Amino acid sequence: MTLVNLAAILRRSETGGWAVGAFNCNNLEIVQAIIRAAEAESAPVVVQASQGAIKYAELNFIAALALEAARSARVPVAVHLDHGTSFAQVVRCVRAGFSSVMIDGSHLPLEENIALTRRVVELARPVGVSVEAELGRIGGTEDNITVDEREAFFTDPDEAAHFVEFTGVDALAVAIGTAHGLYRGTPRLDFDRLQRIRARVKTPLVLHGSSGVPADAIREAIARGVCKVNIDTDIRQAFTGKMREVLAQAPGEIDPRKVLGPAREAAVEVIREKIRLFGGSGRAPEI
Numbered sequence: 001m002t003l004v005n006l007a008a009i010l011r012r013s014e015t016g017g018w019a020v021g022a023f024n025c026n027n028l029e030i031v032q033a034i035i036r037a038a039e040a041e042s043a044p045v046v047v048q049a050s051q052g053a054i055k056y057a058e059l060n061f062i063a064a065l066a067l068e069a070a071r072s073a074r075v076p077v078a079v080h081l082d083h084g085t086s087f088a089q090v091v092r093c094v095r096a097g098f099s100s101v102m103i104d105g106s107h108l109p110l111e112e113n114i115a116l117t118r119r120v121v122e123l124a125r126p127v128g129v130s131v132e133a134e135l136g137r138i139g140g141t142e143d144n145i146t147v148d149e150r151e152a153f154f155t156d157p158d159e160a161a162h163f164v165e166f167t168g169v170d171a172l173a174v175a176i177g178t179a180h181g182l183y184r185g186t187p188r189l190d191f192d193r194l195q196r197i198r199a200r201v202k203t204p205l206v207l208h209g210s211s212g213v214p215a216d217a218i219r220e221a222i223a224r225g226v227c228k229v230n231i232d233t234d235i236r237q238a239f240t241g242k243m244r245e246v247l248a249q250a251p252g253e254i255d256p257r258k259v260l261g262p263a264r265e266a267a268v269e270v271i272r273e274k275i276r277l278f279g280g281s282g283r284a285p286e287i
C-alpha cells in the first residue's frame, strides 16, 4: 500500500487487541525481509532504524531503502527512527522522509525528558510525523545490573500519566522488565505495573527488548495494552545463524548473494512468526 505514520496503525491496534510488529533493519536484505513477511501476512508493519543502523548504513542510505520499500509495499508501512538521541537527529529524519520518530529522553530528569519530547511533538505533529517517547529505563543485558537495581528504572504509573499529558506523544515505551539484546535467563515482566500504567494512560504502549520474551508473556503484554512490539535481536540471530550454516556447508562460497539470500529467507520466517504472535496478520486492510 503505502507509507503511513505510526499513529494511523496504532489507532487500529489499540482498539483491536493486537500489536504492530516493529522490526529493526540494517541493510537491504533485512528491509526486504520485513516487507516480504508483512506482505505474506497481510499485516501493517514498522521498519525502524536504530542508532547502530544509522551509524552502519548512514541515514541517507537506510532512509532510501526503507522509504522505497514502504512506498512499493502492498501493506501499510511506517518508517521509524528508533531511540532517537537528539532534536537535531529527529529533524534530520523528518527531512529524510521518516513517517515516525522516537525521541529517547529516558536518561534525563523527568521534566527535561518532557521538555525535549514536547519540542519534538511540536515539530513532528504539524507535518504528520508520529512521536514515540520513553519513560523509565530499558536496560541492556550487557549492563550487568541486578534485578533490584533494575526495579528502580521501571516506569512509574503516575509519572507516565503526567508525561503523556504534558507531551501529547502518540506512543509511550515503558520499562516493565524487558531488556535489549540476549537474555541470560527468562525475563520476568511486571504485568501488575503494566496494568497500573494502562489504567492511568490511554496512549498506546510500546514493548522494547522483546526478542527472547516467551510467547505467553508477549500475548499477556498485548492483552494489557501494548500496541507496538520491537524486535531486533531475534532477526539478527536468524540472519547470521543462516549465514553461518550456509558457509559451513559451502566454505568456498564467494558469492554474497548465495549467503545473504538464504539469510533473508530465514529473517522472513522469524518476522512472520512474530507478526502472527502479535495478532497482526490480516490487519493491513483495516489501516
Ligand code: G3H
Binding pocket: 024, 082, 083, 179, 180, 181, 182, 207, 208, 209, 210, 211, 230, 231, 232, 233, 234
Ligand atoms: O528498540 C529496539 C528493540 O527494543 C529491540 O530489542 O533487540 O531485544 O529485540 P531486542
Ligand code: ZN
Binding pocket: 083, 138, 180, 208, 209, 230
Ligand atoms: Zn528499544
